[in-house]
Amino acid sequence: MKKRDEIPVCDTWNLADILPSESAWEDLFRETESSLSGYKRYEGHLADSGEMLFSCLRFDEEMSLNIETLFVYGRQKSDEDTGNARYQELSSRARSLSYKAAGLSSFLVPEILAIPQENLTEFRENTAELKRYDRTFEIILKKKDHTLSAPMEALLAKSMEATSGPSEIFHMFNNADVKFPEIKDEKNQPVRITHGNYIAFMEKQDRSVRKSAFEALYSVYGQFINTLASTFSSNVKQAAFYAKARNYPSARAHSLGENEIPEEVYDNLIKAVHEGLPNLHQYISIRKKALGVEELHMYDLYVPMVSREERKITFEEAKAMVLEGLKPLGAEYLSLLREGFDNRWIDVYENEGKRSGAYSWGVYGIHPYVLLNFNGTLDSVFTLAHEMGHALHSWFSDKNQTYIDAGYKIFVAEVASTCNEALLIRHLLEVTADKKERAYLVNHFMDSFRGTLYRQAMFAEFEAETHRRAGEGEVLTGEVLCRIYQRLNEEYFGPDMVVDPEIGYEWSRIPHFYTPFYVYQYATGFSAAIAISSRILKGDESAVKGYYEFLSGGNSMTPIDLLKLCGVDMGTAEPVKDALFVFAGLLEEMSRLI
Template identity: 85%
Template sequence: MKKREEIPVCHTWNMADILPSEEAWENLFRETEQALSGYKKYEGHLADSGEMLFSCLEFDEEISLKIETLFVYGRQKSDENTGNPRYQEFSSRARALSYETAGLSSFIVPEILEIPQETLSRLRKETEKLKRYDRTFEIILKKKEHTLSASMEALLAKSMDATSGSSDIFNMFNNADVKFPEILNENRELIRISHGNYIALMEKQDREVRKSAFEGLYSVYKQFGNTLAATFASNLKRAAFYAQARNYPSARAHSLGENEIPEEVYDNLIQAVHENLPLLHQYVSIRKKALGVEELHMYDLYVPMVSREEQKISFEEAKAMVLEGLKPLGEEYLSLLKEGFENRWIDVYENEGKRSGAYSWGVYGIHPYVLLNFNGTLDSVFTLAHEMGHALHSWFSDKHQNYVDAAYKIFVAEVASTCNEALLIRHLLEITEDKAERAYLVNHFMDSFRGTLYRQAMFAEFEEETHRRLGKGEVLTADLLCSIYRRLNEEYFGPDMIVDREIDYEWSRIPHFYTPFYVYQYATGFSAAIAISSKILAGDEKVLKGYYEFLSGGNSMTPIDLLKLCGVDMSTARPVTDALAVFSELLEEMSRLI
């Protein structure tokens, strides 16, 4: 694996667009640290006048943007090489400063809620500038029953740094310390398993390679099973503590409430998926038949059902494929894609110590960034489309919303990214004239349903059960977590799947579990994206116009209302069942093709 300095500069992101140097970071840190004393002049005086209230909110906004700049720069530089202590320090210092700021600013919300409603209304009416914070006031007032006294809010804010250890420990273990074994590849050459090459190995036609990669990866997680169970349980306890402190009945209610999502959305997803588990069982049967195996194992889930000569797609080819596939979104969207491709928004290739996976992130007022570990597979092309969907969602929100309203909620975060993937796969299906190629693409589309809608719903169900058991006082040992995870795999995949013992430990390697009740949004976002992309491809100009409004909406309204702009109502199970109807059609086509 290449070292960071061996990667061509043109394939790395340009962090100088955020800050020109480490010295600039240090200067901004000192400037922000010194500015924090400015909070004192506002505490106890927010009701004095509309001007005072506005000045406080504006000051808090400025500090927040500076800390965002410090943290994003430090974290992204750290992600370039997670073993680099210099940037680990930057990231840690920025986060500690954010926690200090949270403590110093914690009086703001309780103090606003203490202002009599009539007085607050008068201040807002008298001070035109306060209109900038209308949505802020709406959110604050919704959370009145979950907001504590100023002193208690300060205490909770100060506790955040002390309680973040479980996530930090997992991140360092999974990205910096963990070492996977070497295996023989299809050419009988020794290669080391990594986060970056694991899925590519699982897609190999050589079954022994897949089996070796699968068993090799999970042998490491099993070896640290007790430690990872303790880390996982600690993070659940953290979530339970903050939910209880804020007067929520559960960690789930807290997480969904923070995003203005009704809890029935979660329940509707699980119910709709369970009602359609026979479709996943049918998928397993088709896969078993297509691969011609007597037993279908978990390491057989990623290899294409239809064999074809393995294609290595260059990054230049991948960019061209994404641009062509997203043409239905119009010239404005395409021109922004090109800008990102040509101006080093993207960190492209894996290097030694680089953070695994992919993401999009950035700082308000500066273009978004994308981290990839591009490996030349079709999956990595879809990852490019996916992450650029996130990036342009952020770009549109930043352009059309002020800083306080720009950051869209997690619930809608996966819609734009998955919509891009859906448009790309349908484009590729449309242009192919080869039966084998079509079968390969149908397989890929089906795997998106299996991997995003079903798999993430299963993750969501695992989270729901583990949080609930913790709430009842159960000790979440590695054995218990493995047994819960095994049962869910057996239920979801059905009788034609051999549920290998190794998969029992999959829960221990999922980073998103350290952001409680996040993963369900992949499934709901996927469902919404299938609906939106279908309407755009059908030429529905109203939906396309609504989609741009959605992309530009940021957090200017609730996530449910934002999606209604595109004709999708996620307060019902309809988008999920409609998406699974498309899955059913794909299953029927695949049955004819194999």
Template identity: 60%
Template structure:
């Protein structure tokens, strides 16, 4: 493992394009700190004149942009080597400044909402440039009926920190306190079960190892079921409380309103997946036959049905494969992709202390960046396509929207990245090196559907049912939650699956449940991406240009409206239905490929 200072420069990202050097960061930090302290000069003054309101909004925009730059640069420098104390300190200071800024600017929305409607409309039509913020006002005013008196809003704001206990308890328990057993490997070696190792253990070709890891993990969660049920129930009660306080009909309506997403989107997703569960049942039947087992257990779901093709790629080869796969997006997109490849947008290889995983990030005013830990596997090739999808979405958005409207909502965040993956795998399926590679690629894509569209929808259904029961005052005991979760697993996976007792406790380890009504967006984003990629590959008239408009849109429109630019209406069941139809076609192709194997 090389140290960061020994990494080849060409394989590292050039953060100097964002902030010239650490000295420049320190100067920008001092300037931003001074301006944050002075922002309260606008407090209790917004109704003075249209110019006062406009200047306040301009300053809020400027400071938010500057603090984002400081935060992102310091964090990305720290991610290069997480043991570097200098950048740990810089990131800690940037984080503290962002908290202070949130506190100092918290008066803004309540004061706007407290203004007389006629006066605010007069200010908005003053012609002084304030019309730039029309979309901001639209979002703020949508919350007018859900805004309380100033005193009540202040009291609620003060309560937020005190009500985060359930989430904090789960986080500390799941990341710091919980300890799993050690199992025995194929050759008698010790294999510790950890959050990090569990996924690879579940993909192990040795079924005994998979079973031991599965049982070892869940026997620990089972011991703490009552505690974790209490934490989960408390988090639901907190969500229900704020929804009622803010005059929403339910906690789901409250959380979806933050992303401007109609509840029909959630209902269409669950209903459409429910109507097509026979496809998942068929998938489990195929998996059972291919693995050659008498009973398909939950610990058999993650092992590849087809052994990984023994092929590795250089980073240059990976870039060429991605470029070829994304050709349907046109020459402009490919030129931008090449610009990222050529101009050190990407931090490619692992080094000592470097953050694990992969992400795309950046700050407005500079090009986006990608962090990788590239080892040359096919998954790494897909990761490159995925993260560059995020990056070029950000590039298009940043270059076509002002800072105010450049940041796209989480509801659409996974669309561009997943669309890239869908285009890439369809390209690879056209040109496999042999039947084994084709079967492996089909297995990869089928797993994406199972893990994202089906599994996240099941999570979403469990979460919604639990919140309804919590709102109705039903006791959310460990036993009740386990029964509910088991029933969903039985219904989703069907008669070919042996639903092990241990899976009853899986809900206990899902951190996203502590961010209410988040998980459904993985499934909707995946469905939208599959629909968009299909339209582009078919060459439908206007599909590519509509997609480019979507990429350029930022948050200048509601997420649902942005996706309609691509010909995808997530308020209808059609995109989810189309994705599921494609899943059925992939099952046909996999079975045919499997039957034709040597």
């Protein structure tokens, strides 16, 4: 494992595009910290005039952008090497500053809601600059029943730093502290398991290597399961506290309400997926037959059903594959991809202490960034396509929306990324003439359905049940959580799967559970992306046009309405059912190919 300073500069992202140096970060921090006192001149005066209201909202924007810049830079520096105390400090200080700003600005929404309706209407009609905040006012007025008095809002804002502990503890445990044991690879050489190489081991044809990696990883989480259960339970309690404080009936209602998503969307997803479980059970039967095993275990889920000569894909090859696969999106999209590839938007390879996984992030007005842990597998090529989908979604939203309206809601965040993956896999299927290669790619596409639509729906069901139980007063011990998770795996994967006891620990390593009711959006986003990519590949020009409008929409309308621009209505279960129909077709083809 290379240390950070051993990675070639060309393979790292260039955070100097955000801030040129740490001293510049310190300058901006001091300037912003000093400026926060400016909120005081507006408190109690928002009803004075439209000009005063506009001035306050613009000041709030400026402070928010400064803090976003500080936090993103600090956190991304920390993610380069999570064990670096200096970068942890930058991230922590930026977060503390954001909490301070949230407290000082907490009067804003209650005061706006306290302005008599006729006065607010007059301000908006007679102060042209307030047009910038039409969507802001729309969102604020929707939340009237969930907004507290100014003092109570201030108290809630101040509490956030204290209640963020569970998420931070898990982040440091999972990225900086946890160490996995060594196993013997297929050449009988000792190799240490890491977050970055675990899935690569699970894809190995050598079953003993897969089994060893699986047992080694979960043995560590099993050792800490009581601590991790307490951390998870504390986060569940935190979510319940804020939901109750804001007069929501549950943490789920709070989370979905914040994103303007009706709760029936969540229920429709789980119901539709349950109706489609026979297809997943058929997938397991096909996998068992293809691998030629008497028992199919959880460590057999990632290895391709169809073996092929393993070859490492270079990053240059991966970029070329992505560019070719995304041609249906047009010249402008491809040009932006090349710009990102050529100008160090991407942090490519794993290094010691680097955050696991992958993400796209950035600061408004500056190009987005992508963190990868590229390992040369086909999966890592799809991860590149996925994260660049996020990145260009942000690029288009930032270009076409003001700062206040650019930040799209989480519900639509996975659509562009997954659409890229769907376009890439369908391109690869189209250009291959080799039956074995086609079977390999169909397997990969099917695994996307299993891993994103089914798996994330199962995660969503786990969250719904654990939060419900906690709300009813049940203590979420490690034993309880593992039992729930084990049962769900048995239900989802069906009778042909041996659900190994180690999988009961899996919930304890999922970072997204610390953002409650986030994961269901991977499944809904995947369903929407399958529908959109299908329309684009049919050559429907209106589909591409609508898709660009969607990418450019930011938060200018509700997520449900944004997706309607693409001809997809997530207010119904139809997109999920349509995606499951595509999965059924893939099952039929794989049955013929193996």
